[in-house]
Amino acid sequence: MFKNRIFISGLLFVVASLLQSCSQASNNKPDTEAVAQDLYAQIQQTLQTEGCVRNSDCDLLPVGSKPCGGPESYQPYSKTSSDVAKLQELGNRYQKLRDQYNKENQIMGICVITPKPNVSCVRNQCVTSEKATHVQ
Template sequence: MKIKHLKYIIALALAPLVACSQAGNQDNSENPDIKPVDFQQQIQTAIADKSCNSDADCALVEVGAKPCGGPESYEPYSKPNVDEARLLELATAYKKERQDYFKENQIMGICVVTPEPHVSCVNNQCVASEQSLKVQ
């Protein structure tokens, strides 16, 4: 009779361990880090050719979003080498994805503003550089 009770005690003691091991094997379809569309990678691919002839060929795209607002970063691109409508579509979709993620997970930030850099054509490549901040 004592052996019968011991089996139940062992079964009850192991039940939480089995449940924990099964929780780690759940489907990742709702994991926000695994997306069928990787907007950030598509943006980087779209702007990969940064070749230019003058500053007028260069522009910036806002990439992502911060919890308090504003973009995560600014990326330079070459206007003649990019489908700007498609780039804007990708950037907007990625921004919305990030904003939705922050809202769903109640994520807050420290509200640091990413300053918009200056973009120019240097050595026939569009580059971004920090602007000197001036009080006007």
């Protein structure tokens, strides 16, 4: 009988230790929102809208991910002044993180597609303007 109590006490100790280490591991997991905010700030720092000469010097970066799909917004940038590879890498990471967050938290949306704006060079700065959209 005494051996059974020792065995059960030892087993309970092992289970309690495992549960505590699991809870500590989940607490060490980086906060998804904090990481997303940091990535968004990096995107904003990397975007350069100035430095264009013609419209073809400008492009749009799709930013984020809506619950129903598609980007949350489009940010204009100058291809001649911005680190395009870094922007695309940051944009992809941010999109995946927002996708993950939406799925993990079961975020719902109204499933409205964000229209892709036109981008043009105005006074050496890349700017966006809405284009006409027709729902068919």
